[in-house]
Amino acid sequence: MNHSKTEINNIQIAYIGGGSRGWAWGLMSDLALENKLSGTVKLYDIDYRAASKNAEIGNRLSKREDVSGKWNYEAVETIEDALIGSDFVIISILPGTFTEMESDVHLPEEYGIFQPVGDTVGPGGMIRALRTIPIYAGFAEKIRDFAPDAWVINYTNPMTLCTRTLYEVFPEIKAIGCCHEVFGTQKLLASMLEEVKWISNVNRRDIKVNVLGINHFTWIDQASYQGIDLFPLYREFVDRNYEEGFEGSEKNHWMNNHFASAQRVKFDLFRKFGLIAAAGDRHLAEFMPNNWYLKDLQTIQNWKFSLTDVSWRIQNQQKLAAQSDRLVNGKESFEINPTGEEGIDMIKALLGLEELVTNVNMPNHGQMGNIPTNSVVETNAIFGRDSIKPVLAGELPPEINNLVMRHVLNQETTLQAALQQDNEMAFRAFANDPLVNLPPHQAKELFNKMLENTKAYLPV
Amino acid sequence: MNHSKTEINNIQIAYIGGGSRGWAWGLMSDLALENKLSGTVKLYDIDYRAASKNAEIGNRLSKREDVSGKWNYEAVETIEDALIGSDFVIISILPGTFTEMESDVHLPEEYGIFQPVGDTVGPGGMIRALRTIPIYAGFAEKIRDFAPDAWVINYTNPMTLCTRTLYEVFPEIKAIGCCHEVFGTQKLLASMLEEVKWISNVNRRDIKVNVLGINHFTWIDQASYQGIDLFPLYREFVDRNYEEGFEGSEKNHWMNNHFASAQRVKFDLFRKFGLIAAAGDRHLAEFMPNNWYLKDLQTIQNWKFSLTDVSWRIQNQQKLAAQSDRLVNGKESFEINPTGEEGIDMIKALLGLEELVTNVNMPNHGQMGNIPTNSVVETNAIFGRDSIKPVLAGELPPEINNLVMRHVLNQETTLQAALQQDNEMAFRAFANDPLVNLPPHQAKELFNKMLENTKAYLPV
Amino acid sequence: MNHSKTEINNIQIAYIGGGSRGWAWGLMSDLALENKLSGTVKLYDIDYRAASKNAEIGNRLSKREDVSGKWNYEAVETIEDALIGSDFVIISILPGTFTEMESDVHLPEEYGIFQPVGDTVGPGGMIRALRTIPIYAGFAEKIRDFAPDAWVINYTNPMTLCTRTLYEVFPEIKAIGCCHEVFGTQKLLASMLEEVKWISNVNRRDIKVNVLGINHFTWIDQASYQGIDLFPLYREFVDRNYEEGFEGSEKNHWMNNHFASAQRVKFDLFRKFGLIAAAGDRHLAEFMPNNWYLKDLQTIQNWKFSLTDVSWRIQNQQKLAAQSDRLVNGKESFEINPTGEEGIDMIKALLGLEELVTNVNMPNHGQMGNIPTNSVVETNAIFGRDSIKPVLAGELPPEINNLVMRHVLNQETTLQAALQQDNEMAFRAFANDPLVNLPPHQAKELFNKMLENTKAYLPV
Amino acid sequence: MNHSKTEINNIQIAYIGGGSRGWAWGLMSDLALENKLSGTVKLYDIDYRAASKNAEIGNRLSKREDVSGKWNYEAVETIEDALIGSDFVIISILPGTFTEMESDVHLPEEYGIFQPVGDTVGPGGMIRALRTIPIYAGFAEKIRDFAPDAWVINYTNPMTLCTRTLYEVFPEIKAIGCCHEVFGTQKLLASMLEEVKWISNVNRRDIKVNVLGINHFTWIDQASYQGIDLFPLYREFVDRNYEEGFEGSEKNHWMNNHFASAQRVKFDLFRKFGLIAAAGDRHLAEFMPNNWYLKDLQTIQNWKFSLTDVSWRIQNQQKLAAQSDRLVNGKESFEINPTGEEGIDMIKALLGLEELVTNVNMPNHGQMGNIPTNSVVETNAIFGRDSIKPVLAGELPPEINNLVMRHVLNQETTLQAALQQDNEMAFRAFANDPLVNLPPHQAKELFNKMLENTKAYLPV
């Protein structure tokens, strides 16, 4: 890297999963908007053609006059090529294909288990983890061997276990997991300020929150805006909107496909537990016992959130593939929009250009009380030059911690089971998931079927 | 106390719950058989008449020629009278009456929740805890004020929370909780030695085990007899008896009314988790998810254990009351039988007469890994003069620890809820119990009914 | 308090030690320069006349046109009057008088022990602690009873033990200890940038450092300026200046009376241990074994730092008393100068007006590894609305941690000794201080003399 | 191994350092007296001839009619030959030769540092550690590769660092360190019972003690004999003997060459700290600051303990070599005496033949509070079949813990320095030892000379 006082050039980013349409295009868009950074992005993907197309799209973009962040995009054929010399590694992959995801999300429905997302916990999240962990173990080894000093930013789910695996295999890795769910809750609080206090256009970054929990099941126990305590306001806001729900804005952003969630789960959790759950309702519902918010389709409809059918994902993917071709051959012009993700801000902070405080997934070294050491937790952290230091977030009230711990311990078991390829151990975690509310023999039957459907991606 | 080289006289024991028939008579029997100790037992009970009758029974016994341990029994009207000057405090009470227990055990059946015992976890155990914790908080204060140096031995359930409450209110207390469930498992291993190895008449004390877990949900991860590793033998034993179960002996002991348990739950847990669960099947089943062993009456019958109807307890109580009268007026002679409990051995060890290693419930100060500090756990400990030091028992495999932790955290929440009289908090623990497999509104309805039924014993 | 969007009025500050000249005048100066805050400062001092004079000086100042921060100053006769209603409590006292300090600093010289400051560790720091801890225990009780929700900012030495005592007596207190020594090291690094890199006018706040240790014995293991790693530069800087030392600027600031320190101790510690010690040399030397930097006067002269004679403090005090009178009667005009302290920034951040990251002394809840829980450590923390959250600073290399731990443990012993008024225990800490390099009987003799000299301030 | 009900045959013991005269002959003696065990001892030594002679001596012994424990002794040429197939590994070596020990013990005298033993801490202990740690790292690798399931019993000093190194290099090792110093203190307490209470012939094993600390600097905070608290008696005993000291028995045992220690250091530590220090005075003095008990020869004489001159060790070694030849050729008959060591009892317990509670050196997993995890501590442990479980010993009072921690942290630094071959780091530990009361440049000079004298045994 070359440092000048205010710009840094020749940065090298390795993008693993660089053939993706959503995340890769988002990165290009954000990089295009940032004039203090430049360098090369090496795109690696098991689908090399997709990575090549993205390189083409990216390089076209860099040539445009309206683009201030000029980057060189290069598709590479091996992960080593991407990693060698990289300052940052971004990982955003689809573990397996939509065929596996179809089984993860929808097969459990035959057993009465509905999953709005199915990529984090629940039967879908667990089976997804079993095929993702070996892939991430491989990434960790490659990073250890070819880019041990690079900062690694992960966007793939299951976020906690992806990040956890990286550290388990290469403990000295400098890796974090990033997710925008907390940002969504900050935006909800900004909307609340408008509704309750007629303060409009509040930037979500000015909503200061203390975050603690695990990814997609994070909680906020302190929130303020310019000296105003937001908790009393939120209580009023929840009371006002509890029955009908609150229809937030930004609902149709491609990266954040929440469909119609009305925040009712979030409001109900606030009433029952007193803290602000800081993820979308579709995620939150999956962490609670099966018969709270996901008992049956009627219950789900009452709570006003949607299930994301994998068939939609497949259709969307086809649409994006067509769009990719149009972007490559210039029939469509790349639309530059800030994603709202913080990846670029993090990179700037890690380069020493600015200080950043935001929430991030990292191994617990004390930032969260009453959670085992090394389990990956989500709290605030301060980013500075080559340094991310978590903030002491405190601890959750015992009843919430209890719910969180059940998943933390299940995830630790899942990690070991995947690394040791011990299906019996994996099943013990599976059977203990709050959504798997089945007698053992039925749970085993479901587990075996799901495992069979993902076996192409399991080590032999 | 007066020490001579081999005997200790003038020991004073305070017996709280001293009007009981089962436990008090058991103590009298064990004291009568022990010739190295003598002194006074002060019997305190909210039913003073029952305590008085027991004093009469005990003093009659001490006069008999065939009795070597001569003790003076005295009923007292206040707990202070019992505590002042005591060297040891034994607590064995019924929290509330059988009316409350009837609700604890049987009301949940209306919601499809069956409980074989209902005094430890599950809806029954939790509601029982809510009324017991305030009573024990009171005991702790009295002990702090009137017998701070005495050793306190608790036999009441819920064992973990009774012991936990004593320490929470008076952290310097010298208290332990004692339970014979592990002894039963040692006896099972002795029976196994006979069946598998034709070694007969093995004393359960010669079965050396490493114990770790929480009361009634303890586990054994090492077991040996004279240099023989018992784990391979147990695996063979389980294989041989898995389908039909193993009918143990001692099944009709009055203090240990297991009725017909065939150890099938224990065998199944061994197959699924690899360790020996060290409590009776009726207890173990209550700690697991509802639809494992307690889904419905047919499931229960298949697993071959019984539910203890409270009506049986009521009848049995009436029989014992009649027997008490006969013992008082001499129409029946007190039958001296060793109970198999270790209270007297513990007292001897604490007086310095012998060294004793046995399992005991105490706050976790590191004896068990991956369990929060101060939560009450059950492990081995060494007893010496005025000293009980837990042994480092290690940690459970993550999947079992996971199951244990759910209860540990629920119990901590229950403790705080009871001490702060916070019913909302108590409900959050209740709804999280593995047996309470209900939608929140039904769980709340059940909770409210059960709470109503125990309200006579809750602080106002 | 009244919040508007950008200003906060009616803030109430209790100033304990409000009769002081240095610190109180500094606060007035800083408040006068800050236009977003206003309210009342209640000045409490055991010397009520001195507090009254300061009130007069402060109110005069508020009337001046060139002053943008308008505050009302009020001398009060009791600490309760100061505390009731306060949002913030500032404590800056002299524990005892200069007579006691004379003994603390100079009596050990008879035993060959030289102390440049004598207020933190060493025989002087320890005896000072013994009389300060009971005073602070009293403050903690008053704050608990009259201002439990106020934020408490302590400036008094021994900083660690003052802050530690507040938390020991009132664990829920919201208190921090503040010291400018790290700022001095940031300024040294800014000077270094000028010397080594010709980058001038760097603001010390832009020197980003990771701080860890205990007050006056803190260390920096990461330092950067706008993406530049300062460690290689510092190594070069030390090599260049090791023999002659580096004469820093700002040496004559009244609040920061370092006299002529040439940073040679700091440079030597860097060479020996590899990290940047982040306090003045006069403080640092006191934490190391006696025969490293303080063996005799010649050694001290070689290392180029001064001993602060208490007679100088007495003279200075007299000068300030005279100046106080001139300020009260208007013969001299109050000179407004920013002190460089961060108290006002902290208050603004705690009110939610801005986010602040700075170093602070707080009980260890995990922010520093390998140091006992609850011992007061100095690390960075994030200040936000009603919230100070320490940053996970990591841990020191074992050899440095070793040196730090000796003082941490000594301080814990001193705390308990002072609270329990156990002079034998206090002596055990005293004899273990690295400067007390004496046979036990001589150490005891010195201890007893010093204790005698401070007895007017010890509880009876 | 072949188990019968009461005997175990075909045990294989690897003896590393099997050419030694003292320890090897002691083992032979103890094995000869034990009729429940038999098997083979493989003697490995870098001096193969010495091992061969010992094999000859051992096999001669086994043939004698008066010997009930019949063992086969075999000298082997490689450590692998000794380890393969072994059930137990005993390590007792001299790291380096007496030439190195001469430098360790006596060179520091030129700098005014006197060391009675010089093998544990102090300059001698540290330099000895630097050459011993690499040897033990090698042992650990061999054990990992050739006897990973064997139990390893170490007798070599520095005990703590030898044991610590084994675990650092092979964390799954089953190793303990054994030392008889605590036994000596139990014997002192037995003698006390005779003097104070006229109770004679008390077996030291019946003196029950709670042990906590690090090897040669262990402490007893509870001691009893058959229900009698020994602390009040010890206080009386110390008062009676403080000035003159107490001349213990057993002073001329070859294995335990204490010469004339009068327990005055132990008595003084009791007066100053309130606990019973549980090692010989010669060891204890080395852990305290230089000017407490070792200031000069006069001070040492006043405290009534001896310095062990290495020249005596050399003479003694020559005598033993001559005796070895006589034993080999039958000119002298081997005298069977129980050593008082517990190695054989430990082996019997680990084989499941008996339960044993005794003190042992193991990594801290919570058995001792306020000491870092994994540092080797000495506490009681329960030995059972293939199992050693430490007892929760509690924690030392802060002032004593402080003294212990200084050595614990120094030892951790020494370990890392030795493994990383980082002499600068090693020096930082050296300069921080309480006996090294020197200015840094003198400390460095001494360190360099001592290191030079041991360089033949350092890795290159």
Ligand SMILES: [Mg+2]
């Ligand atoms: Mg996400």
Ligand SMILES: [Mg+2]
């Ligand atoms: Mg029980």
Ligand SMILES: [Mg+2]
């Ligand atoms: Mg300071």
Ligand SMILES: [Mg+2]
């Ligand atoms: Mg020894």
